[in-house]
Amino acid sequence: MKIPEGMEQMIFSNAYYKVNEYENVFYIFNKLAEKDIFIIDEFNPRKKEMTGSFVRDYPKNHWNPASKFPGAKQVFGHMSIKNGILSIDAKTKLHHKEFRELIEGFLKYSIQFEREEFTDPMEMIRKK
Numbered sequence: 001m002k003i004p005e006g007m008e009q010m011i012f013s014n015a016y017y018k019v020n021e022y023e024n025v026f027y028i029f030n031k032l033a034e035k036d037i038f039i040i041d042e043f044n045p046r047k048k049e050m051t052g053s054f055v056r057d058y059p060k061n062h063w064n065p066a067s068k069f070p071g072a073k074q075v076f077g078h079m080s081i082k083n084g085i086l087s088i089d090a091k092t093k094l095h096h097k098e099f100r101e102l103i104e105g106f107l108k109y110s111i112q113f114e115r116e117e118f119t120d121p122m123e124m125i126r127k128k
Helices: 022-034 093-110 121-127
Strands: 012-019 038-044 049-057 073-082 085-090 111-119
Touching: 012 093, 022 038, 022 049, 022 073, 022 093, 038 073, 073 093, 085 093, 093 111
Parallel strands: none
Antiparallel strands: 012 085, 012 111, 038 049, 049 073, 073 085
């Protein structure tokens, strides 16, 4: 099946990083939240845990009915920190690449890349 122009194939992706400096990581994600490109869902500095979502304004004339609500945000990825591991996920390879560049650019030495994984949801369906 051909993917329409301007669209991208859905791919489940995850990237994993070891957290070296929690304070800086938490600081950066709080700054991203202040810029309205990240929403913090849960934050527990004592347990060194955080979860949240990467967001943006919906593009004009987006097909999703939620895009019509004032202040609505489109979620296009997630982040979690637990057990010393920062993980990010996205649904396309382009967003995966953008998240990795963003995270690695801001956090440089505060994190250490461990691995990434890609899963084609169509393959998951075919296996069932």
